[in-house]
Amino acid sequence: MAKKSLELLTETMFYVLMAFLKEERCGVDAAEYIRQKTHDRIQLGPGTLYTILAKFQEEGLLRETSVHGRKRTYRITERGRQVYLEEVERLRRCLLDAQEENDHPQEEGSL
Amino acid sequence: MTIPKRRDLYEKKSFAERLFLPFFLPPAFPEAIEHFLETMAKKGWFLEHVSYFPPLWRFEKNVAASVRYRLEAAPDTSRMPPRQMTELYAEYGWRYVAPLSHFFYVFAAETADAPEIHSDPLVQSRAYGRMLRSYGLVSLAILVLLGVFLAMPLYRPTFFITYPRLSLFLTGYFLLAAILVLYPFFRLLRRKRMLAKGYSLSHKGSYRSILLAEILLIVLTLAFLTPFLGKLRAMDEKDTLRLSLAEVSAPLPYLPMETLYSTEEWTFPSYNPSDEYSGNYVTSQSAFLAPVYFSIHEEARDAEYTIASYQTTFYGEFPSALLAKAVSLDLISNQKEFPGLSGKFQTMKETYALEGCDEARWQRILGRQILYLRQESRMLVISYEGPADLREHLDGYTALFDETYLPLA
Numbered sequence A: 001m002a003k004k005s006l007e008l009l010t011e012t013m014f015y016v017l018m019a020f021l022k023e024e025r026c027g028v029d030a031a032e033y034i035r036q037k038t039h040d041r042i043q044l045g046p047g048t049l050y051t052i053l054a055k056f057q058e059e060g061l062l063r064e065t066s067v068h069g070r071k072r073t074y075r076i077t078e079r080g081r082q083v084y085l086e087e088v089e090r091l092r093r094c095l096l097d098a099q100e101e102n103d104h105p106q107e108e109g110s111l
Numbered sequence B: 001m002t003i004p005k006r007r008d009l010y011e012k013k014s015f016a017e018r019l020f021l022p023f024f025l026p027p028a029f030p031e032a033i034e035h036f037l038e039t040m041a042k043k044g045w046f047l048e049h050v051s052y053f054p055p056l057w058r059f060e061k062n063v064a065a066s067v068r069y070r071l072e073a074a075p076d077t078s079r080m081p082p083r084q085m086t087e088l089y090a091e092y093g094w095r096y097v098a099p100l101s102h103f104f105y106v107f108a109a110e111t112a113d114a115p116e117i118h119s120d121p122l123v124q125s126r127a128y129g130r131m132l133r134s135y136g137l138v139s140l141a142i143l144v145l146l147g148v149f150l151a152m153p154l155y156r157p158t159f160f161i162t163y164p165r166l167s168l169f170l171t172g173y174f175l176l177a178a179i180l181v182l183y184p185f186f187r188l189l190r191r192k193r194m195l196a197k198g199y200s201l202s203h204k205g206s207y208r209s210i211l212l213a214e215i216l217l218i219v220l221t222l223a224f225l226t227p228f229l230g231k232l233r234a235m236d237e238k239d240t241l242r243l244s245l246a247e248v249s250a251p252l253p254y255l256p257m258e259t260l261y262s263t264e265e266w267t268f269p270s271y272n273p274s275d276e277y278s279g280n281y282v283t284s285q286s287a288f289l290a291p292v293y294f295s296i297h298e299e300a301r302d303a304e305y306t307i308a309s310y311q312t313t314f315y316g317e318f319p320s321a322l323l324a325k326a327v328s329l330d331l332i333s334n335q336k337e338f339p340g341l342s343g344k345f346q347t348m349k350e351t352y353a354l355e356g357c358d359e360a361r362w363q364r365i366l367g368r369q370i371l372y373l374r375q376e377s378r379m380l381v382i383s384y385e386g387p388a389d390l391r392e393h394l395d396g397y398t399a400l401f402d403e404t405y406l407p408l409a
Helices: A012-018 A029-036 A046-061 A078-103 B028-041 B084-093 B120-149 B156-163 B164-196 B207-237 B321-335 B390-402
Strands: A062-068 A071-076 B020-024 B047-052 B056-061 B068-073 B094-100 B102-108 B241-244 B281-287 B292-299 B308-317 B347-351 B359-365 B368-375 B376-384
Touching: A012 A029, A012 A046, A012 A078, A012 B120, A029 B084, A029 B292, A046 B084, A046 B094, A046 B120, A071 A078, B028 B068, B047 B102, B047 B359, B068 B094, B068 B120, B068 B281, B084 B321, B102 B156, B102 B281, B102 B359, B120 B164, B156 B164, B156 B281, B156 B321, B164 B207, B241 B321, B308 B321, B321 B368, B321 B376, B359 B390, B368 B390, B376 B390
Parallel strands: none
Antiparallel strands: A062 A071, B020 B056, B047 B056, B068 B102, B094 B102, B241 B281, B281 B292, B292 B308, B308 B376, B347 B359, B359 B368, B368 B376
């Protein structure tokens, strides 16, 4: 049986990809970026961060570019960028559907 | 107060500053293990090493401190965590302590403000998934090993017939052992499922109840199980009557060797109960799975006592034809074994359609003939070594099913 590849991104995974979108970073810096971006709503633990970074490397979404002591720097790959954009599009369509539902609520008794 | 760094612990320490405890908490209770380690740290004992053989925890003495311990599911089967993992965790204040079996790594928070290791249960469930696969394989291997020893009655039906009480007990004990082996796996599986649903794991757990249950199990096993097994075996053996053939006048389900060939120049040594290799005796049993069961052992020797001829006849009446088949297959398999010899031997086989028999098969392997006859739920297995050809006496053996046999009193 073929190995199951990455399916739906969780919110945390999505933000990790976002953190690497514009520049190379180390994992700790990415976690700090996410904390600030989400105004402390998402705070990554080391285990979560490690698991996501390992998984993304395995799936070819991130690539390790350099190691300086304990600092490991990563860069997003083309595939990672593509997965990120697909997720953005999916979320955008979800939001559009939600907004449409708000603007045109279902009439009472129509079911 | 911070826990001691590794370089401090390389200093030579006296045994008084070390504590060795048996590894008694199963890895399927990580929250209990965490609680235990935290309790020890509050008393000034810090975990430094866990060994397999012997299974011991090694603690080293330092100033008591309130330390958080967390068991991290190992992402693969390697005993040591990847350097990338320990370095990243150290950045957040979590020091790697020791591996725990092949399933967890123990980490300790050096400061009170170190964030929890996992903030996303869904992501954590992936690491648990890999660890569970390893744990499942190990559980399966243990189960198979237990089955080889404890579940023997299930794959050796003859043992079940001859030792029914012991067999029932062993089967029940195997089922209990299977539950004890599988329960931790399903417990970990449940934790993984909770994570996958988005629930964070609780780190609150008491090790005392687990310790109590383990002590109870060990005490029951040592105080009750071993002596009880011996008693059950003795009770089963007491139900088996063994008599010299010369003493039995009741009809028995066998064809004496005298009827197979001329034994004028042969002698039949008397049965000697103190000699385990002595022949010419019959054992009779009656149990719920085999209301009538005989094994008749004959031995004849030539005048010079150099050549021997043997016939062993097994006769059983069972509640079902399926059980009769299962027992006869087991008996035939036993009879094909030759102590001291291994490998495949040429076998001659023949199958017959006999009136009065649902199955009839004969085979010869080396110098031994094995005849198998079955009539509904009654079976006859004869193992013979000697000059006669059992195929010439099929009618005689079939006619044994026409008689009624009762267990010897």
